[in-house]
Every structure is written in structure tokens, then in C-alpha cells.
Amino acid sequence: MSEQDVAAELVLRSTRVITPEGTRAASVAVSGGKIVAVGAYDAEVPAGARIEDFGDDVLLPGLVDTHVHVNDPGRTEWEGFWTATRAAAAGGITTLVDMPLNSLPPTTTVDHLRTKQDVARSKAHIDVGFWGGALPGNVQDLKPLHAAGVYGFKCFLSPSGVDEFPELDQDQLAASMAEIAGFGGLLIVHAEDPHELDAAPSNTGPKYADYLETRPRISEDTAIEGLIAVAKRLGARVHVLHLSSSDALPLVAAAKREGVRLTVETCPHYLTLTAEEVPDGASEFKCCPPIREAGNQDLLWAALADGTIDCVVTDHSPSTADLKTDDFATAWGGISGLQLSLPAVWTEARKRGYGLEDVVRWMSTRTAELVGLDQKGAIEAGRDADFAVLAPDETFTVDPAELQHRNRVTAYAGKTLSGVVKSTWLRGERILHGGEFSEPAGRLLERNN
Numbered sequence: 001m002s003e004q005d006v007a008a009e010l011v012l013r014s015t016r017v018i019t020p021e022g023t024r025a026a027s028v029a030v031s032g033g034k035i036v037a038v039g040a041y042d043a044e045v046p047a048g049a050r051i052e053d054f055g056d057d058v059l060l061p062g063l064v065d066t067h068v069h070v071n072d073p074g075r076t077e078w079e080g081f082w083t084a085t086r087a088a089a090a091g092g093i094t095t096l097v098d099m100p101l102n103s104l105p106p107t108t109t110v111d112h113l114r115t116k117q118d119v120a121r122s123k124a125h126i127d128v129g130f131w132g133g134a135l136p137g138n139v140q141d142l143k144p145l146h147a148a149g150v151y152g153f154k155c156f157l158s159p160s161g162v163d164e165f166p167e168l169d170q171d172q173l174a175a176s177m178a179e180i181a182g183f184g185g186l187l188i189v190h191a192e193d194p195h196e197l198d199a200a201p202s203n204t205g206p207k208y209a210d211y212l213e214t215r216p217r218i219s220e221d222t223a224i225e226g227l228i229a230v231a232k233r234l235g236a237r238v239h240v241l242h243l244s245s246s247d248a249l250p251l252v253a254a255a256k257r258e259g260v261r262l263t264v265e266t267c268p269h270y271l272t273l274t275a276e277e278v279p280d281g282a283s284e285f286k287c288c289p290p291i292r293e294a295g296n297q298d299l300l301w302a303a304l305a306d307g308t309i310d311c312v313v314t315d316h317s318p319s320t321a322d323l324k325t326d327d328f329a330t331a332w333g334g335i336s337g338l339q340l341s342l343p344a345v346w347t348e349a350r351k352r353g354y355g356l357e358d359v360v361r362w363m364s365t366r367t368a369e370l371v372g373l374d375q376k377g378a379i380e381a382g383r384d385a386d387f388a389v390l391a392p393d394e395t396f397t398v399d400p401a402e403l404q405h406r407n408r409v410t411a412y413a414g415k416t417l418s419g420v421v422k423s424t425w426l427r428g429e430r431i432l433h434g435g436e437f438s439e440p441a442g443r444l445l446e447r448n449n
Contacts, residue, residue: 006037008049010428012387013041014059018360019379028059030385033427037381054389057422060360061379062094062126062386063342064367066151067241067265067313069334070096070128073119074104079318079406081123085442087316087339087404089432092388092421094126095368095376095445096338100133100154101165102317108133108165109141110148117444124442125431127386129371134176134187136166142179149446151371152186152239157223158194161288161333167194174230181236186371188239191223192289204329206281211328215290217245224248228255228262237261239370242315244270244289246299253308263310263370266300268344269335271312273411281326285411287317288333301352304362311366312359314341321409336405340398340412342390343419350418356392372447385428394420 008029017026017038025041029049045051065088071078088096098116100107107113107130120128132150134142142153155176156167168176180187196219203210224240228251231238240252243266255262269287274294278285285291303309317334325331337344346359368377375384397416400408424432431438 006046007031008036008046011045011049011051012054012059013051014054014389015041015056016058017379018058018060018357023357028379028385030428033385035379035381035383035385038379054422058356058390058392059379060092060356060388060390061364061377061383062388062424062426063092063363064095064373064376065093065314065316065338065341065363066097066311066367066371067099067267067315068096068338069099069102069317070120071102071318073115075102077320077406078102081120081128082125082440083404083406084316084338085123085125085128085440086437089125089424089437090404090421091339092342092390092424093338094386094388094424094426095129095373096126097129097131097151097371100131101160101162104164106133106165107131107145107150108135108138110144113145113148113150121444123440124444125437125440126426126442127445128442129373129445129447131188133165134168134180136168136172139175139179142176142185143183146183146185146447151447152188153180154188154190154241156190157227158190158192158197158219160190170226174234177230177236177238178234181234186237186239188241189227190241191227192219193222193226196222204327206326206328208275208278208280208282208285208328211286212275212290212292214329215288217247217292220245220289221248221251225251228260231262232258232260235261240264242267242270242289243300243309244292244296246292246296246303249299249303249308256308264308265311265313266304266309267313267315267335268337268341269411270300271297272344272348283324283326283328283331284409284413285335286324286328286331286333287315287335305354311370312345312362313367314338318405318407318409320407324409336407336410339403339405340410340417342388342421343396343417344412346392346419347417356390373445385425387425389422389424391420391422392418394418396420
């Protein structure tokens with residue numbers, strides 16, 4: 001990298017840069033918010049370029065989180081674009097895709113999408129895209145939403161928890177999936193079977209084991225089996241959200257071998273927390289589907305390693321603290337994880353023999369690929385200059401008071417995690433350093449833009 005080779009405004013240098021070819025000492029040249037070259041660590045710095053040397057801290061591509069509930073507008077007391085995107089930046093996330101529900105209105109029409117974009121525009125510290133929603137009776141809205149730039153469409157097969165976003169029955173699922181397949185879109189699915197949930201015990205109270213019985217693995221397994229059958233028949237592209245049941249993995253693996261256009265995600269809480277450790281009444285651990293047993297978790301990690309599970313996303317789904325009652329039956333189900341997802345996954349991954357290259361693949365490269373964000377997800381020429389700088393061996397103990405989430409309720413409170421995010425960069429501009437944030441610089445992203 002020399003002045004003759006490339007013009008650059010900024011050069012970022014580290015002894016450990018995670019690139020698609022592996023981790024190496026390198027210099028990354030940036031111009032106009034884009035990576036223009038990745039060269040040798042000691043390459044000549046182009047004339048006039050500013051240099052930032054991170055020493056042995058790791059330079060990795062900014063994470064891409066494709067499953068976030070920002071809840072803004074309408075339930076902004078639960079979260080909001082200002083707080084959510086700051087929390088994301090603090091966790092090394094530079095792009096998120098916002099879910100269509102828990103905000104009011106939900107993102108189920110073009111007008112509703114524009115409402116949400118108007119709210120987000122001045123508050124986004126990182127780049128933000130949007131999912132649309134597939135509801136009973138809105139098939140006619142799906143193609144216009146696709147044209148307006150949403151990255152795909154979310155549906156539920158069981159009750160969502162909010163009245164304004166009802167689930168699809170099997171006929172409605174097929175109708176929505178056929179419509180979306182017709183214009184080459186992506187359907188993402190909360191896959192729990194309502195009949196299996198109805199048949200499960202209706203336990204109440206503070207004991208987590210009782211709650212776990214109310215969301216059995218078979219509810220996921222049955223829903224995924226049916227989803228695969230419809231996707232196979234229609235030739236549709238579908239994505240299973242927040243997989244927690246390891247029993248469904250053979251179904252997923254077989255479908256992929258048969259050429260079904262299926263991808264699957266799991267979440268940090270399923271990979272790092274276990275049912276056995278949840279205290280009575282601690283509904284900060286409640287989510288749907290639930291955190292399951294340690295043996296189940298081992299199989300999720302194995303499926304990540306072999307590619308049966310494609311990626312890891314937060315499913316950040318916060319609420320106000322008063323909704324986290326000590327009765328698991330009535331408490332809001334959702335884990336707040338934006339700020340802590342990278343260190344949580346890295347802490348467990350390194351214990352299991354995986355490297356940061358694996359974490360980047362699961363939380364940046366593959367999530368970017370899922371939604372077609374070709375400019376994100378890797379450190380290579382032509383991509384956006386989005387980075388996180390991580391001290392992977394430094395540890396910290398989670399103090400809820402230090403979180404940027406609007407409601408500082410976390411299942412990770414008191415845990416010691418490895419991996420401290422030192423700075424976060426968006427299109428070549430440092431947006432977080434030393435705990436200090438820049439003014440909002442995020443852009444609103446639309447599919448294929």
C-alpha cells in the first residue's frame with residue numbers, strides 16, 4: 001500500500017485484522033467511507049492519510065444484527081432508536097435490522113414503514129434497515145413493502161404477544177409464502193406450533209422448570225417440520241428465527257441437503273445461558289422459545305460449527321422493568337442483549353475451542369449475507385469501512401447501570417465476560433471511543449441500496 005497504489009484519508013493498523021482470508025497483521029486504507037485496500041502491516045502510508053494503530057487489539061468487521069426489536073415509535077418506553085443504536089455501537093454492532101412488531105404501528109404497510117423511518121432518521125447511531133410483517137389479510141401489502149426496501153417479512157405461527165401482530169394459520173402461511181416467493185423475497189418465521197403449545201402444561205409461578213414445560217421442544221420441531229414442507233412445495237426462501245430446540249437440527253440438516261432454501265439463526269442467550277442456572281422468579285431470563293438445558297446447548301454449538309445453523313443474532317426484545325414480574329407465566333418474554341452479544345458469544349466460544357474468525361462469520365459475514373448487505377460483513381476492498389476494535393483477552397463484570405439499553409434489565413448481570421470493545425467505526429468515522437459517542441451518523445438502509 002503506497003501513495004502510487006491507493007489514495008486514502010485514513011489507515012487503520014493492527015497486528016490482528018480479521019479478513020476473509022484469515023487473521024493477519026495488516027493495514028486497512030479507507031477513503032470516502034469505504035475500504036479501498038488491505039495491505040501489509042508495515043505498508044507505506046499514503047501521503048496525507050491519518051493513521052490509527054491499534055497494536056495487538058483485534059480489528060474486526062462491524063457486526064450485523066438482523067434481529068432487533070427497537071419498539072419505536074409506540075412503545076418507546078421499552079426501547080428506542082437512540083438508546084438501541086448506542087447500545088449496539090457499544091457492543092461492536094454497526095448495522096441492525098429492526099423487527100416489524102412491538103412498535104406502533106407495526107411495519108405491515110408502506111405508510112407504516114415510512115412512519116418508522118421518519119422516527120429513526122435523526123436518532124440512529126449506526127445503520128438501520130427494516131423488516132416488514134406478514135399478517136392475516138395483508139398479502140396485498142407485501143409486494144409494495146418489498147419495493148419500498150424492506151429486507152423480508154416476519155410472521156408468527158403462534159401468538160406474538162401483542163394483539164396488533166396476529167399469527168398466520170397454515171393456509172395464511174402458504175398464501176403469504178407464495179406471494180413472497182413470487183417476487184423473490186424472504187420470509188422469516190417465529191416457529192412454534194400453537195397446537196403443541198396449547199397441549200403443554202399451563203404452569204404459572206416463579207419456577208423456571210415449570211415455565212420450560214409450557215414451551216416444549218416439540219412445539220419448535222413440529223412448526224419447523226411444517227414450514228420446511230411448505231417451503232419445499234413452493235420453492236420459497238425461508239429463515240427460521242431464534243432456534244432453541246436441538247431436536248429440530250436433524251430436520252434442518254436434511255432439508256438443506258435436499259436443497260430447500262432454508263437458513264437458521266440462534267441467539268447468544270441460547271448459546272451462553274442454561275435452564276439449570278436460572279433462579280426462581282428471575283424473569284430477565286424469560287424468552288420465547290425458552291433457554292433450554294446444557295445438553296441442548298452443546299448441540300446448538302455443534303450445529304453452528306457444521307453449518308446447520310447459519311448465524312447468531314441477538315433477538316434484542318426489551319420491555320420496561322415492571323413487565324418482568326416474578327411469575328414466568330405473566331412476565332414479558334424477551335432478552336436484552338445488544339450491548340453484550342459479542343463478549344457473551346466470544347466468552348463461550350473460546351472455552352469451546354472456537355476463534356474470533358468463527359464469531360465474525362456467525363455474527364457479521366453470514367448475517368450480512370442473509371439480507372443481501374453486500375457492502376457489510378467483511379474487511380476487504382469495496383466494503384463499508386465499518387469496524388469494531390476488540391481487546392479479546394480483557395474481561396469485565398456486567399453492571400446493568402453501565403448498559404446503554406433504555407431499560408437496564410439483563411440476564412447477564414454479574415457475569416464476567418471476555419472481550420472489551422475499545423472503539424466502533426462507521427464508514428471510517430469513529431462513533432464510539434472510551435465510552436464516548438459521536439452524534440448520530442447512521443443511515444437508513446433499504447434492500448439493494
